[in-house]
Amino acid sequence: MSDYNEFYKAAKRHLLTSTLGPNAQKRHRVHRDVMINNICDLFHDHAKLYPSEAVDFRKIFQSELFRLSMKQANLAAIGEDVESIYVAELGTTLSRQEMFKILVVDPMEGAIDVDWRDFFPYLKWIPNQHFEKKIQQMHFRREAVMKALIQQQKKRIASGEEINCYVDHLLSEAADTLSDQQILMLLWEAIIEASDTTLVTSEWAMYELSKDPNRQNYLSEIQNACGFDQLSEEKLCKLPYLAAVFHETLRKHSPVPVVPLRYVHEETQLGGYNIPEGSENVWDSPEEWRPERFVSGKDDTTWLHKTMAFGGGKRVCAGALQAMTITCIAIGRLVQEFEWRLGEGEEANVDTLGLTTHKLHPLQTIVKPRLRERMSVS
Numbered sequence: 517m518s519d520y521n522e523f524y525k526a527a528k529r530h531l532l533t534s535t536l537g538p539n540a541q542k543r544h545r546v547h548r549d550v551m552i553n554n555i556c557d558l559f560h561d562h563a564k565l566y567p568s569e570a571v572d573f574r575k576i577f578q579s580e581l582f583r584l585s586m587k588q589a590n591l592a593a594i595g596e597d598v599e600s601i602y603v604a605e606l607g608t609t610l611s612r613q614e615m616f617k618i619l620v621v622d623p624m625e626g627a628i629d630v631d632w633r634d635f636f637p638y639l640k641w642i643p644n645q646h647f648e649k650k651i652q653q654m655h656f657r658r659e660a661v662m663k664a665l666i667q668q669q670k671k672r673i674a675s676g677e678e679i680n681c682y683v684d685h686l687l688s689e690a691a692d693t694l695s696d697q698q699i700l701m702l703l704w705e706a707i708i709e710a711s712d713t714t715l716v717t718s719e720w721a722m723y724e725l726s727k728d729p730n731r732q733n734y735l736s737e738i739q740n741a742c743g744f745d746q747l748s749e750e751k752l753c754k755l756p757y758l759a760a761v762f763h764e765t766l767r768k769h770s771p772v773p774v775v776p777l778r779y780v781h782e783e784t785q786l787g788g789y790n791i792p793e794g795s796e797n798v799w800d801s802p803e804e805w806r807p808e809r810f811v812s813g814k815d816d817t818t819w820l821h822k823t824m825a826f827g828g829g830k831r832v833c834a835g836a837l838q839a840m841t842i843t844c845i846a847i848g849r850l851v852q853e854f855e856w857r858l859g860e861g862e863e864a865n866v867d868t869l870g871l872t873t874h875k876l877h878p879l880q881t882i883v884k885p886r887l888r889e890r891m892s893v894s
């Protein structure tokens with residue numbers, strides 16, 4: 517059972533009001549537009565310079581997603597990107613890439629690092645200095661970077677430049693009820709959560725679409741909805757196949773596979789239905805990536821409950837709206853602007869690694885621009 521106390525409720529309320537709820541997401545639209553334009557431009561640059569060479573999808577996507585998460589948490593100076601920051605406690609200036617490693621990559625790795633003593637509790641007394649030092653260093657570096665980022669924002673607020681955003685909310689109104697450590701962790705969580713799972717979903721979706729050009733053709737619904745205009749978020753509700761690609765990717769490659777397989781051990785009555793012993797909740801041909809299973813001809817909001825990819829109940833994922841918007845607009849724009857094909861030997865690279873189900877080998881794809889000049893850029 518997860519915690520559900522007053523602190524938790526207040527924290528989730530702050531996060532939804534200032535960052536992840538529908539109104540806040542409308543305010544962050546501009547950051548998402550910049551992000552997806554940058555991503556498309558970077559793929560176009562690659563296609564121009566190396567038309568027949570595979571590109572590392574993750575390298576481009578993750579860097580832009582991290583940039584978005586920093587802007588959205590308002591940890592960048594107003595109107596600017598966080599390109600580098602001086603971290604007094606580390607005595608050095610870090611680039612955005614280095615911050616990404618300290619704030620996202622290292623903690624994700626730390627979370628699945630294994631202390632062999634966990635398997636032999638009676639040997640707990642034996643020191644495992646290597647493991648402990650590694651985790652302590654990870655923790656120290658993460659706190660040092662977050663403190664530097666927060667300090668920068670405190671200075672801005674002290675100079676009278678307050679804005680309506682998450683960090684200002686935490687540092688002003690919520691500061692009376694939350695400790696510095698709690699504020700630091702809430703801000704860090706917003707960054708790591710925005711930077712990871714959406715990447716995992718987008719990368720797997722583009723893997724599956726690159727593997728199967730026919731299914732890219734089914735996304736011609738984008739052309740029907742937009743003509744030669746660039747796909748924009750307003751049009752997403754008119755694209756059922758694109759939504760199906762999103763749900764099917766979450767089903768097959770769930771980034772946070774928290775839901776165990778379900779098996780009915782004894783005959784059960786549930787909601788008036790009789791569930792016989794031995795029933796299993798399985799999908800038809802579960803190994804097959806087949807978005808068609810989610811195309812029902814109507815807007816079916818129950819898909820989210822069927823895959824349970826975002827969990828459920830009081831602790832349901834707070835970022836589902838953002839994840840869906842970013843993933844769908846990214847897949848849609850990338851297929852609208854490019855034909856995708858897997859790089860040599862890439863099809864077999866389906867192993868996963870990590871706390872979330874990252875592709876072990878970053879996706880390598882060959883991108884061929886479709887006719888960009890036919891599309892009017894809004």
Ligand code: HEM
Pocket residue numbers: 518528531536706709710711713714717770771772774825826827828829830831832833834835836838839
């Ligand atoms: C496809 C992308 C994502 C997936 C599959 C996903 C999945 C999940 C899952 C399974 C949980 C646990 C729910 C439970 O305990 O029942 C969760 C919690 C959470 N997620 Fe996500 N997530 C995604 C994207 C995001 C994004 C983009 C953000 C924020 C920027 C976010 C923020 C959160 C937060 C704050 C919680 C904790 C909610 C709570 O404890 O009340 N997630 N997510």
